[in-house]
Amino acid sequence: MAQWSEYTTGERIKLLRGRDIRQTDLAEMTGLSVATIQAAGQDKTLSLQTLLALADALQTDTSVILGQQEPRRQMDRGDRAVMRALSLAVHDTAAGVFAGVEAPPMLAELKEATARCWGLYWKGRYTEAGAMAAPFVTAAAAAVHDRAVGDQAAALGALSDAYRIAGYVANLLGNRDLAYAAIGHAQATAERASDDLRLALVMSGRSWVYLRDARLTEALTLAEKAAVTIEPRFSTATAEELTVYGSHINFAAVVASRMGNKDRVGDYLSQSHAAGARMGGEHRAHGTLFGPVTATTQAVGINVALGQAGKALRLAESIGDLSQLTPAARNRYAMDKAMAQADAKLWDASLETLEGALRAAPEWGRHQALPGVIVQKVGRASTARLRRVSELIGVRHGADGFAPATARTAL
Incomplete structure (x- = not known):
């Protein structure tokens, strides 16, 4: 497979256009002549004006067109447009800019937006989730700004959720810089809300960013801290508390498995299964799902990471009904299997x-x-x-x- 820098500029433009955008379409999108677009495709020298117009239409950076930087994996023009809108929303609102909101939304509307974004995310419709998260971030920021300081907690919680969703989408689509920024803003917002549970959720989210950035030691430290912060008493814990704790301790096991630490994996999986057994069934809370089926399906992937294929397959044989899992969780389990x-x-x-x-x-x-x-x-x-x-x-x-x-x- 050729490296991105090994393609010619014309080839890179063609690849970025994909199958759906013809040269005539690109000419209309850029306001350039068809002859200019054809010349660009034939590796003629690009003027700065042409280069900027192409980058804007293709929703990418000029450095990508010139081969100085690779495009992010598996992203088409629609994905890139969503990432750009999401980036603008995250950075603008963090700077106190939230133009375009006619009237700050009610808290009920923010709660509904949170549920819809997570719903799309856990169905594996990441581009759609990102597209919805961008205006959600802006609306939540406007809601915080519209309230008196002593009355901002609920709106701040929604804004922290919006930033966290943005961070998750960015991390999954490979935009690591945006993922770090969004998670950082989610943390700062949760701190302003004095919300310990959301802080733990954000902490776990940051750990996931670290994991995908190969910062394994830091990822494990943060994952462990997040789980310990919210560890409940099993005898009195609510389903919501067990859901959040179980998902956190399970993620700590995932990180430990990537480091090959079987002892820690064993301890975490034991606690994960105990939490799932206590719950008796799958439960949703704060953008996550956990229960006995989730604990077992994720244990399959964890054992695969440890090189224990036989144990993973034996666990898979014990799993029955998967209908309670989200589509994304079912798909991930299929990949692990x-x-x-x-x-x-x-x-x-x-x-x-x-x-x-x-x-x-x-x-x-x-x-x-x-x-x-x-x-x-x-x-x-x-x-x-x-x-x-x-x-x-x-x-x-x-x-x-x-x-x-x-x-x-x-x-």
Whole structure:
């Protein structure tokens, strides 16, 4: 697979256009002539005006067009537009700018917006969640500004949630700088609200950003601190408290598994299963879902990370009804199961599991890196299913291995 910098400028523009934007469309979007667009596609020298117009229309940076910086993985023009709007909302509101809000929303409206954003996020519709989160951040900031200092707590809580959602979407779509900024603002806002529970949630969110940024030691320290901060008494804990605690302790196990620390993983999973058993069923609270099924499905992925495919598959066999899980959680479990099957050299079973998940949730799948890892692990076997799965994740399978199949692969 060619590096982004190895493409010509014309090739990079074509890849950024994707299949849906023709040269005539791009000319209309930029206000440039078709001849100018054609010249750009033929690697003619770009004027600054042309370069800026192309970057604006394609919702990317000039450095990406010039090959100085790679575009973020699997992001099309719509994704980039959402990230830009989300970035503006996060940075502007943090600076006290929230133009465009005619009237600050009521608290009930903010609560509804929170639920809708999380609903989209846990369905795996990340671009839609980000698109909704941008105006939500602005509206929540306006609501805080509209209230007297002593009456801001509830609005601050909503704003912290909005920043956290923005951070989660940015982190998942690979915009690490925005993820750090949004999580930082979520923390500062939760502190202003004097909300310990939200602070713990933000702490766990920051730990996830650290995890995806390969800052494992810091991620584990923060994940542990978040879980300890809200550890409840099991005898008196509410379902809401157990949901938040269980999800936090489970995430601490995830981070520990990435570090290969089996002892800590064992301790955390024991507490996770205890919390799930105490609950008796799945429960939603504060943008998360937890219960006995969640505890077990996530334990499958944790054991895969530890290289214990056999144990992961035995756990998978014990899982029955998955209908209580969110779509994103079901899809993630399928990926983990497929990975365990691949590690166990159950090639056909792995591809069958993977193909089912990708066909059920193509929008979710295009933002995941694990399918590509699984396909490469399965190898170069020339099977119809391997070819189908390769096409679903945007790679071409052939005699020479794997190569980009579409423009999107390079993104």
